[in-house]
Amino acid sequence: MGEDGYYSSPFSKWFSRLLRNAGIKSKKNAFHSFRHCFEDACRDSDISKEIMDALQGHGEEGMSDRYGRGYFLQKLNEAMQRLQYRGLDLPTLYQNNR
Template sequence: MIALYMGCRLEEIGQLLVGDVKVLNGTSHFAITTLVDDDEEIVKNIKTESSLRSVPLHPVLEQLGFSAYVERVRQAGHKRLFPDITSKRRKVTSAYSTWFSRFKRDAGITSHRKVFHSFRHTFKDACRAAGIPVDVHDALTGHARSSVGDGYGLGYPLERLAGEIGKVRYGLVWEKAPASAQALHSQAGG
C-alpha cells in the first residue's frame, strides 16, 4: 500500500524506523534518510542523493489506520517500523522480496515484468493521470531532475507535496472506506 500510494522503493519502506514517521505543521510524512548507528545494528541506505526526501503520508493510508499502527509499533518498543521484515543480507528487504515473488506467483501473476517495483511505476502513472506536475512527482519519488536550475532552492514545501499526493487515487473500494464506516456507524446507532 505504501509503494502504491506513496511511490517509495521497497528498501526505503523496509528500512524505515519508527522515528522516520514525523509530523511537521500537521503533515505526517516519512523522512527517507541514511543512517549508521553507533553499533551498526541499524544501517539505512538510499539509492541516490536525490532519494533523500520527505514523502507525505497519503490520506488513504491515514484513513486505513496507519498512524495507529505506527503508535502500536512505537509503544511495543521497536526501532524498525516493520520489525517483522528482517534479513541477514545487506538489504533489509531481501527475504521480503523473495516472499513477494512467491506470493505473486501463487496469485497467478507469472510475468517477470510484474514485480514489487511495479507499484512504483503504477504510482508514477497515477501522478500523471492526476495532473501532478512531473517535477512534483519526481520530488515525491526521489527522481533526480536534469536541469541545472532544478538544483537551486530547497524544493517543494511539505504542504504542497501533501496536497499533490492526495490526488493519487485508483478507484479502489478502501478509498471510500471512511464514508462507508461512518454510514455503518450511523446505522448502528452510534
C-alpha cells in the same frame, strides 16, 4: 541492503516469492509495479512530472538540481490529497474482510 547496493532488492525478491507462492506471479507484476501504478495515477490526477518525481525521490536534472531544497511538504501533501486510483475500491475490500 542487497548485494547490488540497494535496500529495495532483498524486499523485491521477497515480494516476488510471495506472489509466486500465492499463485499470482506473472511477467506483468512485481514490486516495481507499484511505482508504475503510482506514475499512472499521478498522470491521471493531473500531478505534474516535477511533483511526481519529487514524491518518488527522483532527483532533478540540470542546473535546477543545484539550487534550492526541493518542494515544501505542504506542496507534496496537496498533490497526494489529489491522487486518485480510479477503479480501485478499497472500502469494499475492507468491508468484505470483516
